[in-house]
Amino acid sequence: MRLVIAKCQVDYAGRLTAHLPLATRLIMVKADGSVLVHSDGGSYKPLNWMSPPCTLVVAEPDEEAAEAGVTAVWTVQNSKSDDRLVVSIHEVLHDADHDLGVDPGLVKDGVEAHLQKLLAEQVETFGVGWRLVRREYPTPIGPVDLLCRDDAGVAVAVEVKRRGEIDGVEQLTRYVELLNRDPHLSPVRGVFAAQEIKPQARTLATDRGITCVTVDYDALRGVDDPSTRLF
Protein backbone atom coordinates (compact mmCIF):
# COMPACT_ATOMS: atom_id res chain seq x y z
CA MET A 1 0.00 0.00 0.00
CA ARG A 2 1.35 3.35 -1.07
CA LEU A 3 0.41 6.39 0.99
CA VAL A 4 0.87 9.81 -0.54
CA ILE A 5 0.02 13.10 1.08
CA ALA A 6 -0.18 15.67 -1.68
CA LYS A 7 -1.62 18.97 -2.75
CA CYS A 8 -3.77 17.84 -5.65
CA GLN A 9 -6.80 18.32 -7.83
CA VAL A 10 -8.96 15.33 -8.73
CA ASP A 11 -11.39 14.70 -11.58
CA TYR A 12 -13.59 11.66 -12.06
CA ALA A 13 -15.53 10.77 -15.17
CA GLY A 14 -17.65 7.66 -15.38
CA ARG A 15 -21.13 7.02 -14.11
CA LEU A 16 -21.08 10.71 -13.24
CA THR A 17 -18.49 13.43 -13.40
CA ALA A 18 -17.03 14.84 -10.21
CA HIS A 19 -14.39 17.42 -9.46
CA LEU A 20 -12.23 18.16 -6.42
CA PRO A 21 -10.54 21.59 -6.29
CA LEU A 22 -6.91 21.97 -5.27
CA ALA A 23 -6.25 20.97 -1.65
CA THR A 24 -4.04 18.73 0.48
CA ARG A 25 -5.32 15.15 0.68
CA LEU A 26 -4.32 11.55 1.32
CA ILE A 27 -4.00 9.40 -1.78
CA MET A 28 -4.06 5.70 -0.98
CA VAL A 29 -2.90 3.30 -3.68
CA LYS A 30 -3.75 -0.30 -2.82
CA ALA A 31 -1.92 -3.39 -3.98
CA ASP A 32 -4.68 -4.18 -6.51
CA GLY A 33 -4.17 -0.77 -8.16
CA SER A 34 -7.29 0.82 -6.69
CA VAL A 35 -6.97 4.43 -5.56
CA LEU A 36 -8.73 6.26 -2.72
CA VAL A 37 -8.61 10.01 -2.14
CA HIS A 38 -9.41 10.94 1.46
CA SER A 39 -9.82 14.26 3.21
CA ASP A 40 -9.31 14.72 6.93
CA GLY A 41 -12.98 14.40 7.77
CA GLY A 42 -16.25 13.02 6.59
CA SER A 43 -16.90 9.35 7.04
CA TYR A 44 -15.29 6.21 5.78
CA LYS A 45 -16.17 7.06 2.21
CA PRO A 46 -13.37 8.67 0.21
CA LEU A 47 -14.01 11.96 -1.57
CA ASN A 48 -13.17 10.21 -4.80
CA TRP A 49 -11.85 6.81 -5.76
CA MET A 50 -11.34 4.16 -8.43
CA SER A 51 -12.34 0.59 -7.77
CA PRO A 52 -10.38 -2.38 -9.07
CA PRO A 53 -9.68 -3.66 -11.62
CA CYS A 54 -7.78 -0.59 -12.74
CA THR A 55 -4.34 0.62 -13.69
CA LEU A 56 -2.44 3.71 -12.60
CA VAL A 57 -0.32 5.59 -15.15
CA VAL A 58 1.90 8.49 -14.09
CA ALA A 59 2.61 11.11 -16.75
CA GLU A 60 4.24 14.51 -17.11
CA PRO A 61 1.79 17.42 -17.15
CA ASP A 62 1.23 19.20 -20.44
CA GLU A 63 2.59 22.73 -20.78
CA GLU A 64 -0.58 24.43 -19.68
CA ALA A 65 -0.95 22.23 -16.60
CA ALA A 66 2.72 22.66 -15.70
CA GLU A 67 2.28 26.42 -15.77
CA ALA A 68 -0.68 26.02 -13.43
CA GLY A 69 1.64 24.26 -10.99
CA VAL A 70 0.97 20.62 -11.79
CA THR A 71 4.08 18.45 -11.35
CA ALA A 72 2.59 15.08 -12.26
CA VAL A 73 -0.66 13.65 -13.62
CA TRP A 74 -1.89 10.30 -12.33
CA THR A 75 -4.47 8.64 -14.53
CA VAL A 76 -6.33 5.71 -13.02
CA GLN A 77 -8.28 3.88 -15.70
CA ASN A 78 -10.80 1.18 -14.88
CA SER A 79 -10.09 -1.96 -16.90
CA LYS A 80 -13.73 -2.91 -17.42
CA SER A 81 -15.43 0.41 -18.06
CA ASP A 82 -14.78 3.97 -19.20
CA ASP A 83 -14.48 5.15 -15.60
CA ARG A 84 -11.41 7.29 -15.16
CA LEU A 85 -9.87 9.15 -12.25
CA VAL A 86 -7.32 11.89 -12.94
CA VAL A 87 -5.20 13.19 -10.05
CA SER A 88 -3.24 16.34 -10.83
CA ILE A 89 -0.40 16.47 -8.31
CA HIS A 90 0.95 19.89 -7.37
CA GLU A 91 3.15 19.05 -4.42
CA VAL A 92 4.02 15.78 -2.68
CA LEU A 93 4.37 16.15 1.09
CA HIS A 94 4.81 12.48 1.94
CA ASP A 95 5.22 9.29 -0.03
CA ALA A 96 5.73 5.88 1.52
CA ASP A 97 5.17 2.28 0.54
CA HIS A 98 4.25 -0.51 2.96
CA ASP A 99 3.88 -4.23 2.47
CA LEU A 100 0.74 -5.27 4.32
CA GLY A 101 0.25 -8.77 2.96
CA VAL A 102 -3.12 -10.38 2.43
CA ASP A 103 -5.74 -9.71 5.08
CA PRO A 104 -7.36 -12.72 6.78
CA GLY A 105 -10.70 -10.94 6.51
CA LEU A 106 -13.61 -9.94 8.67
CA VAL A 107 -15.75 -12.22 10.81
CA LYS A 108 -19.31 -10.93 11.31
CA ASP A 109 -22.09 -11.91 13.61
CA GLY A 110 -25.56 -10.59 14.26
CA VAL A 111 -26.81 -9.86 10.80
CA GLU A 112 -30.20 -10.69 9.33
CA ALA A 113 -29.05 -13.93 7.75
CA HIS A 114 -28.05 -15.29 11.12
CA LEU A 115 -31.32 -14.14 12.67
CA GLN A 116 -33.25 -15.89 9.89
CA LYS A 117 -31.24 -19.07 10.40
CA LEU A 118 -31.86 -19.06 14.15
CA LEU A 119 -35.60 -18.50 13.65
CA ALA A 120 -35.73 -21.29 11.05
CA GLU A 121 -34.20 -23.63 13.63
CA GLN A 122 -36.57 -22.40 16.31
CA VAL A 123 -39.93 -21.75 14.66
CA GLU A 124 -41.57 -22.58 18.00
CA THR A 125 -40.54 -19.01 18.85
CA PHE A 126 -43.72 -18.02 16.99
CA GLY A 127 -45.92 -20.53 18.77
CA VAL A 128 -46.23 -24.09 20.04
CA GLY A 129 -46.83 -26.61 17.27
CA TRP A 130 -45.43 -24.45 14.46
CA ARG A 131 -43.31 -26.13 11.84
CA LEU A 132 -41.08 -24.87 9.07
CA VAL A 133 -42.07 -25.60 5.47
CA ARG A 134 -38.90 -24.03 4.11
CA ARG A 135 -36.52 -21.09 4.29
CA GLU A 136 -36.37 -18.77 1.27
CA TYR A 137 -39.65 -20.10 -0.13
CA PRO A 138 -39.63 -19.02 -3.78
CA THR A 139 -42.28 -16.75 -5.34
CA PRO A 140 -42.26 -14.92 -8.70
CA ILE A 141 -41.40 -11.67 -6.91
CA GLY A 142 -38.67 -13.12 -4.74
CA PRO A 143 -38.24 -15.59 -1.91
CA VAL A 144 -40.22 -15.41 1.33
CA ASP A 145 -37.83 -15.60 4.31
CA LEU A 146 -39.72 -18.39 6.07
CA LEU A 147 -42.82 -20.29 5.11
CA CYS A 148 -44.38 -22.06 8.11
CA ARG A 149 -47.52 -23.87 9.19
CA ASP A 150 -48.98 -22.88 12.53
CA ASP A 151 -50.45 -25.33 15.06
CA ALA A 152 -53.71 -25.33 13.09
CA GLY A 153 -51.86 -26.12 9.86
CA VAL A 154 -52.46 -22.68 8.38
CA ALA A 155 -49.70 -21.38 6.11
CA VAL A 156 -47.76 -18.38 7.43
CA ALA A 157 -45.29 -16.23 5.50
CA VAL A 158 -42.65 -14.82 7.85
CA GLU A 159 -40.57 -11.79 6.94
CA VAL A 160 -37.43 -11.46 9.06
CA LYS A 161 -35.70 -8.12 9.55
CA ARG A 162 -33.13 -6.82 11.96
CA ARG A 163 -35.01 -3.54 12.11
CA GLY A 164 -38.65 -3.68 11.14
CA GLU A 165 -39.61 -0.70 9.03
CA ILE A 166 -42.41 0.13 6.66
CA ASP A 167 -40.61 -1.31 3.61
CA GLY A 168 -40.57 -4.74 5.21
CA VAL A 169 -44.32 -4.63 5.79
CA GLU A 170 -44.88 -3.66 2.15
CA GLN A 171 -42.68 -6.53 1.05
CA LEU A 172 -44.49 -9.04 3.24
CA THR A 173 -47.86 -7.70 2.05
CA ARG A 174 -46.88 -8.44 -1.56
CA TYR A 175 -45.77 -11.96 -0.64
CA VAL A 176 -48.94 -12.76 1.30
CA GLU A 177 -51.13 -11.38 -1.50
CA LEU A 178 -49.27 -13.48 -4.05
CA LEU A 179 -49.18 -16.66 -1.98
CA ASN A 180 -52.90 -16.37 -1.37
CA ARG A 181 -53.45 -16.85 -5.11
CA ASP A 182 -52.08 -20.38 -4.69
CA PRO A 183 -55.03 -22.66 -3.83
CA HIS A 184 -52.66 -25.17 -2.22
CA LEU A 185 -51.52 -22.59 0.31
CA SER A 186 -54.47 -20.24 0.75
CA PRO A 187 -55.33 -18.89 3.26
CA VAL A 188 -51.88 -17.50 4.03
CA ARG A 189 -51.27 -15.05 6.85
CA GLY A 190 -48.23 -12.94 7.57
CA VAL A 191 -45.83 -12.58 10.48
CA PHE A 192 -43.38 -9.71 10.66
CA ALA A 193 -40.44 -10.68 12.89
CA ALA A 194 -37.66 -8.26 13.87
CA GLN A 195 -35.39 -7.38 16.76
CA GLU A 196 -37.03 -3.97 16.78
CA ILE A 197 -40.23 -2.84 15.05
CA LYS A 198 -40.79 0.84 14.33
CA PRO A 199 -44.19 2.17 15.49
CA GLN A 200 -45.23 3.15 11.95
CA ALA A 201 -44.36 -0.31 10.65
CA ARG A 202 -46.29 -1.94 13.50
CA THR A 203 -49.34 0.22 12.81
CA LEU A 204 -49.32 -0.58 9.10
CA ALA A 205 -48.80 -4.28 9.75
CA THR A 206 -51.61 -4.46 12.28
CA ASP A 207 -53.89 -2.58 9.92
CA ARG A 208 -53.21 -5.24 7.31
CA GLY A 209 -53.77 -8.15 9.65
CA ILE A 210 -50.07 -8.97 9.88
CA THR A 211 -48.82 -10.21 13.23
CA CYS A 212 -45.76 -8.44 14.65
CA VAL A 213 -43.22 -10.41 16.66
CA THR A 214 -40.18 -8.84 18.26
CA VAL A 215 -37.45 -11.41 18.67
CA ASP A 216 -34.63 -11.48 21.20
CA TYR A 217 -31.46 -12.22 19.28
CA ASP A 218 -29.37 -13.05 22.35
CA ALA A 219 -32.04 -15.39 23.68
CA LEU A 220 -32.25 -17.19 20.32
CA ARG A 221 -28.51 -17.46 20.23
CA GLY A 222 -28.43 -18.65 23.82
CA VAL A 223 -30.37 -21.82 23.07
CA ASP A 224 -28.54 -22.26 19.79
CA ASP A 225 -26.17 -25.17 19.32
CA PRO A 226 -22.71 -23.68 19.91
CA SER A 227 -21.24 -25.78 17.10
CA THR A 228 -23.25 -23.79 14.56
CA ARG A 229 -22.06 -20.46 15.94
CA LEU A 230 -19.78 -18.27 13.91
CA PHE A 231 -17.52 -17.67 16.89
Next chain:
Amino acid sequence: MRLVIAKCQVDYAGRLTAHLPLATRLIMVKADGSVLVHSDGGSYKPLNWMSPPCTLVVAEPDEEAAEAGVTAVWTVQNSKSDDRLVVSIHEVLHDADHDLGVDPGLVKDGVEAHLQKLLAEQVETFGVGWRLVRREYPTPIGPVDLLCRDDAGVAVAVEVKRRGEIDGVEQLTRYVELLNRDPHLSPVRGVFAAQEIKPQARTLATDRGITCVTVDYDALRGVDDPSTRLF
Protein backbone atom coordinates in the same frame (compact mmCIF):
# COMPACT_ATOMS: atom_id res chain seq x y z
CA MET B 1 -4.70 13.02 9.83
CA ARG B 2 -2.68 10.38 11.58
CA LEU B 3 -1.54 7.38 9.55
CA VAL B 4 -0.41 4.29 11.40
CA ILE B 5 0.74 1.06 9.83
CA ALA B 6 0.54 -1.60 12.50
CA LYS B 7 0.20 -5.27 13.18
CA CYS B 8 -3.11 -5.30 14.97
CA GLN B 9 -6.30 -7.11 15.87
CA VAL B 10 -9.60 -5.26 15.69
CA ASP B 11 -12.94 -5.87 17.39
CA TYR B 12 -16.16 -3.98 16.80
CA ALA B 13 -19.27 -4.18 18.92
CA GLY B 14 -22.39 -2.21 18.11
CA ARG B 15 -25.16 -2.90 15.64
CA LEU B 16 -23.28 -6.12 15.05
CA THR B 17 -20.09 -7.65 16.32
CA ALA B 18 -17.13 -8.07 14.00
CA HIS B 19 -13.64 -9.34 14.49
CA LEU B 20 -10.40 -8.90 12.53
CA PRO B 21 -7.62 -11.41 13.29
CA LEU B 22 -4.03 -10.28 13.75
CA ALA B 23 -2.53 -8.79 10.57
CA THR B 24 -0.73 -5.70 9.28
CA ARG B 25 -3.12 -2.89 8.35
CA LEU B 26 -3.43 0.84 7.87
CA ILE B 27 -5.14 2.70 10.69
CA MET B 28 -6.32 6.15 9.65
CA VAL B 29 -7.27 8.59 12.41
CA LYS B 30 -9.04 11.63 11.00
CA ALA B 31 -9.14 15.10 12.53
CA ASP B 32 -12.70 14.55 13.80
CA GLY B 33 -11.57 11.47 15.76
CA SER B 34 -13.04 8.94 13.36
CA VAL B 35 -10.97 5.83 12.71
CA LEU B 36 -10.69 3.70 9.57
CA VAL B 37 -8.94 0.34 9.36
CA HIS B 38 -7.90 -0.53 5.80
CA SER B 39 -6.33 -3.61 4.29
CA ASP B 40 -4.34 -3.55 1.07
CA GLY B 41 -7.26 -4.56 -1.09
CA GLY B 42 -11.01 -4.56 -1.38
CA SER B 43 -12.75 -1.36 -2.38
CA TYR B 44 -13.12 1.97 -0.71
CA LYS B 45 -14.85 0.52 2.32
CA PRO B 46 -12.61 -0.04 5.31
CA LEU B 47 -12.51 -3.45 6.96
CA ASN B 48 -13.71 -1.80 10.12
CA TRP B 49 -14.24 1.76 11.28
CA MET B 50 -15.81 4.17 13.75
CA SER B 51 -17.83 7.11 12.49
CA PRO B 52 -17.79 10.49 14.20
CA PRO B 53 -18.66 11.71 16.75
CA CYS B 54 -16.29 9.50 18.70
CA THR B 55 -13.26 9.63 20.97
CA LEU B 56 -10.06 7.61 20.88
CA VAL B 57 -8.49 6.48 24.16
CA VAL B 58 -5.11 4.75 24.24
CA ALA B 59 -4.46 2.39 27.14
CA GLU B 60 -1.92 -0.16 28.33
CA PRO B 61 -2.88 -3.77 27.66
CA ASP B 62 -3.89 -5.91 30.60
CA GLU B 63 -1.52 -8.65 31.68
CA GLU B 64 -3.13 -11.36 29.58
CA ALA B 65 -3.14 -9.20 26.44
CA ALA B 66 0.45 -8.12 27.05
CA GLU B 67 1.49 -11.75 27.21
CA ALA B 68 -0.26 -12.30 23.89
CA GLY B 69 1.91 -9.59 22.38
CA VAL B 70 -0.36 -6.55 22.62
CA THR B 71 1.62 -3.35 23.23
CA ALA B 72 -1.28 -0.88 23.27
CA VAL B 73 -5.08 -0.93 23.20
CA TRP B 74 -6.94 1.79 21.30
CA THR B 75 -10.57 2.13 22.25
CA VAL B 76 -12.72 4.24 19.95
CA GLN B 77 -16.07 4.95 21.56
CA ASN B 78 -18.95 6.51 19.67
CA SER B 79 -20.32 9.51 21.57
CA LYS B 80 -23.96 8.92 20.64
CA SER B 81 -24.32 5.16 20.87
CA ASP B 82 -22.80 2.06 22.42
CA ASP B 83 -20.76 1.38 19.29
CA ARG B 84 -17.17 0.66 20.15
CA LEU B 85 -14.07 -0.23 18.18
CA VAL B 86 -11.11 -1.80 19.95
CA VAL B 87 -7.77 -1.94 18.16
CA SER B 88 -5.18 -4.15 19.86
CA ILE B 89 -1.81 -2.97 18.59
CA HIS B 90 0.99 -5.52 18.48
CA GLU B 91 3.64 -3.64 16.53
CA VAL B 92 3.76 -0.17 15.01
CA LEU B 93 5.61 -0.07 11.69
CA HIS B 94 4.89 3.54 10.79
CA ASP B 95 3.26 6.48 12.53
CA ALA B 96 2.95 9.95 11.02
CA ASP B 97 0.73 12.97 11.44
CA HIS B 98 -0.21 15.36 8.64
CA ASP B 99 -2.15 18.61 8.66
CA LEU B 100 -4.51 18.51 5.67
CA GLY B 101 -6.77 21.43 6.46
CA VAL B 102 -10.45 21.58 5.53
CA ASP B 103 -11.39 20.17 2.14
CA PRO B 104 -13.25 22.44 -0.28
CA GLY B 105 -15.52 19.53 -1.19
CA LEU B 106 -16.77 17.62 -4.18
CA VAL B 107 -18.64 18.98 -7.19
CA LYS B 108 -20.91 16.39 -8.84
CA ASP B 109 -22.82 16.14 -12.10
CA GLY B 110 -24.92 13.41 -13.63
CA VAL B 111 -27.05 12.25 -10.72
CA GLU B 112 -30.81 11.68 -10.68
CA ALA B 113 -31.58 15.38 -10.23
CA HIS B 114 -29.81 16.13 -13.48
CA LEU B 115 -31.59 13.30 -15.29
CA GLN B 116 -34.93 14.68 -14.12
CA LYS B 117 -33.98 18.15 -15.34
CA LEU B 118 -32.98 16.85 -18.77
CA LEU B 119 -36.22 14.88 -19.12
CA ALA B 120 -38.25 17.90 -18.05
CA GLU B 121 -36.61 19.87 -20.86
CA GLN B 122 -37.17 17.04 -23.34
CA VAL B 123 -40.54 15.47 -22.53
CA GLU B 124 -40.85 14.57 -26.22
CA THR B 125 -38.53 11.71 -25.21
CA PHE B 126 -41.74 10.00 -24.04
CA GLY B 127 -43.67 10.70 -27.22
CA VAL B 128 -44.48 13.27 -29.89
CA GLY B 129 -46.87 15.94 -28.71
CA TRP B 130 -46.17 15.48 -25.01
CA ARG B 131 -45.89 18.58 -22.87
CA LEU B 132 -44.70 19.22 -19.33
CA VAL B 133 -47.25 20.44 -16.78
CA ARG B 134 -44.59 20.83 -14.10
CA ARG B 135 -41.58 19.27 -12.36
CA GLU B 136 -41.94 18.23 -8.72
CA TYR B 137 -45.74 18.35 -8.94
CA PRO B 138 -46.88 18.45 -5.31
CA THR B 139 -49.12 15.79 -3.73
CA PRO B 140 -49.93 15.17 -0.06
CA ILE B 141 -47.51 12.23 -0.04
CA GLY B 142 -44.65 14.04 -1.75
CA PRO B 143 -43.83 15.56 -5.11
CA VAL B 144 -44.21 13.65 -8.38
CA ASP B 145 -41.02 14.01 -10.43
CA LEU B 146 -42.79 15.11 -13.62
CA LEU B 147 -46.45 15.67 -14.43
CA CYS B 148 -47.09 15.67 -18.18
CA ARG B 149 -49.90 15.58 -20.73
CA ASP B 150 -49.53 13.13 -23.60
CA ASP B 151 -50.50 13.89 -27.21
CA ALA B 152 -54.15 13.05 -26.39
CA GLY B 153 -54.07 15.45 -23.42
CA VAL B 154 -54.16 12.64 -20.84
CA ALA B 155 -52.30 13.35 -17.60
CA VAL B 156 -49.18 11.24 -16.96
CA ALA B 157 -47.19 11.01 -13.73
CA VAL B 158 -43.53 10.27 -14.46
CA GLU B 159 -41.20 8.81 -11.86
CA VAL B 160 -37.52 9.30 -12.74
CA LYS B 161 -34.81 7.03 -11.35
CA ARG B 162 -31.24 6.37 -12.32
CA ARG B 163 -31.83 2.69 -11.62
CA GLY B 164 -35.43 1.54 -11.65
CA GLU B 165 -36.19 -0.89 -8.85
CA ILE B 166 -39.30 -2.16 -7.14
CA ASP B 167 -39.43 0.65 -4.59
CA GLY B 168 -39.76 3.21 -7.36
CA VAL B 169 -42.73 1.35 -8.84
CA GLU B 170 -44.41 1.30 -5.43
CA GLN B 171 -43.80 5.02 -5.08
CA LEU B 172 -45.24 5.79 -8.53
CA THR B 173 -48.25 3.52 -7.85
CA ARG B 174 -49.09 5.57 -4.75
CA TYR B 175 -48.78 8.83 -6.70
CA VAL B 176 -50.98 7.65 -9.58
CA GLU B 177 -53.61 6.32 -7.18
CA LEU B 178 -53.69 9.64 -5.35
CA LEU B 179 -53.69 11.82 -8.45
CA ASN B 180 -56.58 9.81 -9.88
CA ARG B 181 -58.75 11.06 -7.00
CA ASP B 182 -58.43 14.56 -8.48
CA PRO B 183 -61.30 15.01 -10.99
CA HIS B 184 -59.32 17.73 -12.80
CA LEU B 185 -56.55 15.27 -13.58
CA SER B 186 -58.22 11.85 -13.76
CA PRO B 187 -57.57 9.61 -15.60
CA VAL B 188 -53.85 9.68 -14.74
CA ARG B 189 -51.46 7.04 -15.99
CA GLY B 190 -47.89 6.34 -14.91
CA VAL B 191 -44.55 6.24 -16.66
CA PHE B 192 -41.50 4.77 -14.96
CA ALA B 193 -38.36 6.27 -16.52
CA ALA B 194 -34.85 5.13 -15.67
CA GLN B 195 -31.46 4.57 -17.24
CA GLU B 196 -31.83 0.93 -16.29
CA ILE B 197 -34.93 -0.97 -15.14
CA LYS B 198 -34.60 -4.19 -13.13
CA PRO B 199 -36.69 -7.12 -14.44
CA GLN B 200 -38.71 -7.46 -11.22
CA ALA B 201 -39.52 -3.74 -11.27
CA ARG B 202 -40.55 -3.98 -14.91
CA THR B 203 -42.79 -6.95 -14.18
CA LEU B 204 -44.50 -5.20 -11.27
CA ALA B 205 -44.90 -1.98 -13.27
CA THR B 206 -46.39 -3.77 -16.27
CA ASP B 207 -48.75 -5.70 -14.01
CA ARG B 208 -50.01 -2.37 -12.71
CA GLY B 209 -50.42 -0.77 -16.11
CA ILE B 210 -47.37 1.45 -15.70
CA THR B 211 -45.32 2.13 -18.81
CA CYS B 212 -41.57 1.54 -18.52
CA VAL B 213 -39.17 3.79 -20.44
CA THR B 214 -35.41 3.35 -20.38
CA VAL B 215 -33.68 6.64 -21.07
CA ASP B 216 -30.23 7.27 -22.52
CA TYR B 217 -28.52 9.84 -20.33
CA ASP B 218 -25.74 10.59 -22.80
CA ALA B 219 -28.21 11.07 -25.64
CA LEU B 220 -30.29 13.43 -23.51
CA ARG B 221 -27.17 15.32 -22.53
CA GLY B 222 -26.03 15.40 -26.14
CA VAL B 223 -28.98 17.46 -27.31
CA ASP B 224 -28.89 19.51 -24.14
CA ASP B 225 -28.13 23.22 -24.35
CA PRO B 226 -24.52 23.52 -23.09
CA SER B 227 -25.34 26.80 -21.34
CA THR B 228 -27.62 24.96 -18.92
CA ARG B 229 -24.91 22.44 -18.02
CA LEU B 230 -23.35 22.50 -14.57
CA PHE B 231 -19.84 22.43 -16.05
Next chain:
DNA sequence: GGATCCATCTCGACC
Protein backbone atom coordinates in the same frame (compact mmCIF):
# COMPACT_ATOMS: atom_id res chain seq x y z
C1' DG C 1 -33.53 17.00 14.81
C1' DG C 2 -36.08 13.55 12.30
C1' DA C 3 -37.73 11.45 7.96
C1' DT C 4 -37.02 10.36 3.40
C1' DC C 5 -34.48 9.03 -0.55
C1' DC C 6 -30.26 8.74 -3.55
C1' DA C 7 -25.67 6.34 -4.25
C1' DT C 8 -19.57 6.13 -8.93
C1' DC C 9 -23.35 2.97 -3.22
C1' DT C 10 -20.50 -1.87 -1.59
C1' DC C 11 -21.06 -6.53 -0.54
C1' DG C 12 -22.64 -11.08 -0.27
C1' DA C 13 -25.68 -14.83 -1.76
C1' DC C 14 -27.83 -17.23 -5.10
C1' DC C 15 -29.04 -18.63 -9.70
Next chain:
DNA sequence: GGTCGAGGTGGATCC
Protein backbone atom coordinates in the same frame (compact mmCIF):
# COMPACT_ATOMS: atom_id res chain seq x y z
C1' DG D 1 -21.93 -13.09 -14.95
C1' DG D 2 -26.35 -11.24 -13.65
C1' DT D 3 -29.73 -10.22 -10.22
C1' DC D 4 -31.40 -9.14 -5.82
C1' DG D 5 -31.54 -7.61 -1.15
C1' DA D 6 -29.00 -5.91 3.10
C1' DG D 7 -26.05 -2.48 5.11
C1' DG D 8 -22.66 -0.76 11.53
C1' DT D 9 -25.28 1.50 4.93
C1' DG D 10 -23.47 7.07 4.38
C1' DG D 11 -24.98 11.52 2.92
C1' DA D 12 -28.03 15.14 1.26
C1' DT D 13 -32.20 17.39 1.47
C1' DC D 14 -36.50 18.71 3.12
C1' DC D 15 -39.58 19.66 6.83
